[in-house]
Amino acid sequence: MKNVAIFASGSGTNAENIARYFSKSETVKVAVVLSNNKNVGVHARVNNLGIPSFVFSREEFVEGTPVLAKLAEYQADLIVLAGFMNKISDALLKAYPGKIINIHPALLPKHGGKGMYGMHVHEAVVAAGDKESGITIHYINENYDEGDIIFQAKCEVLPTDSPDAVATKVHKLEYAHYPHVIEEVLKKI
Numbered sequence: 402m403k404n405v406a407i408f409a410s411g412s413g414t415n416a417e418n419i420a421r422y423f424s425k426s427e428t429v430k431v432a433v434v435l436s437n438n439k440n441v442g443v444h445a446r447v448n449n450l451g452i453p454s455f456v457f458s459r460e461e462f463v464e465g466t467p468v469l470a471k472l473a474e475y476q477a478d479l480i481v482l483a484g485f486m487n488k489i490s491d492a493l494l495k496a497y498p499g500k501i502i503n504i505h506p507a508l509l510p511k512h513g514g515k516g517m518y519g520m521h522v523h524e525a526v527v528a529a530g531d532k533e534s535g536i537t538i539h540y541i542n543e544n545y546d547e548g549d550i551i552f553q554a555k556c557e558v559l560p561t562d563s564p565d566a567v568a569t570k571v572h573k574l575e576y577a578h579y580p581h582v583i584e585e586v587l588k589k590i
């Protein structure tokens with residue numbers, strides 16, 4: 402059995418979707434969810450599925466030791482970021498080389514970097530008049546949104562689309578593809 406640890410900071414719809422996808426798997430288990438915020442939806446979403454979740458402060462994520470201890474306790478093979486809004490520490494990168502992946506709600510290298518997360522990304526896509534957006538699943542390295550790209554999928558952006566409308570299209574792509582990509586990445590670990 403391969404164990405996945407999900408890091409999430411918000412509502413957690415992707416975390417729930419991934420957890421549901423693997424709930425009947427005999428080879429992959431979402432073992433634990435870690436968050437930097439105790440007041441967010443992800444906890445109830447995954448706890449309802451029997452998956453434990455824990456909260457660490459920004460300082461603990463930066464320093465790394467307590468987070469690493471929790472990951473070791475749950476024998477994490479892969480760290481999956483699903484709407485996680487903190488930078489990943491050097492300690493974590495060192496401990497899990499090539500084993501931390503992220504989903505970004507746009508077509509990197511467009512609309513990435515510091516401050517580009519969640520609705521900010523969809524607002525930027527609409528403001529730029531882009532005709533398409535999508536998702537990028539990539540490995541994490543020391544720079545925001547710059548690790549090697551594993552997978553991208555596109556959706557059309559109409560001139561009449563609001564940022565909310567783009568977000569809905571992008572979420573659909575996230576739900577359809579992220580679990581499958583995680584499965585493929587795990588086969589190589």
Ligand code: GAR
Nearest residue numbers: 411412413414415484504506518519
């Ligand atoms: C997702 O759209 C994810 O791609 C994005 O945050 C949202 C989280 O939604 N991540 C980033 O912007 C990271 N830079 P969720 O909490 O409902 O899964």
